[in-house]
Amino acid sequence: MPETLLFYVLAAVAVVASVLVIGQRNAMYSVLFLIASFGALSGLYITLDAPFVAVAQIIIYAGAIMVLFLFVVMLLNAPQEDAATWDRTNPLRRPGIGRIGASLAGLLVVQLVWALGRIAGLGEGVRAQGDAATLSSVRELGRILFTDYAFAFEATSALILVAMVGAVVLARKESEQ
């Protein structure tokens, strides 16, 4: 079945690219791998009948947020972690605290999968209910966003204004004061 195959390929790309993000010494490569991961996630959204979210994921995340990260990486001329530090802090070679961090992350996977295994009704097909045409309709999405979620939408604009002012204030050079 092409749909099933597509899901597994996209899921594998998303997970592998995310592992590579935290496995890179050079921050530039991390950002590029994260863009690949976001592309795969956007494909997963399309398999979930959410084409608008998929497009927003590409435009906002891969297009805007990741470009911001790339700008900062290049602006800071980010020193890549030197080889000795990398060896010392590599999760696989590092004793003590690193192993605790890695095992905490492993524990998190075990807990989440165990919790998922105990919920009933997860085995049904994810697209069993609902009408795909309605769910993927941008008109319906916009109607609900501007009626039921109107307050949250307006509050979001205040959040963005605060973030913008905060970013300008924080990144300003102190000598200009």
Place this chain on the structure above:
Amino acid sequence: MIPLSHYLIVSALLFAIGSAGVFLRRNLITILLSVEIMLNAVNLSFVAFGRAAGNVDGQIITFFVMTVAAAEAAVGLALVIALFRHRESLNPDAFTSLKW
């Protein structure tokens, strides 16, 4: 027909990878990227749950999460730039002055 649990397992894996990045990495930019991975994992489970329930609320919450992620990236990167100017380092271990 792909079951909902498969989407949730992918989401759980991505979230664990993101949290491992926050625990293990010693680079402020990579830590912020790991936070973005975690936010995306949660987005995936919102959309999957919304699709399984047959309504669009999951997709709408995803937009709000994206907005918060954009705000977080802007403020977080501004902080990173300010800290880098101060100490010429991206290693969080270099910023320990509040401890003493």
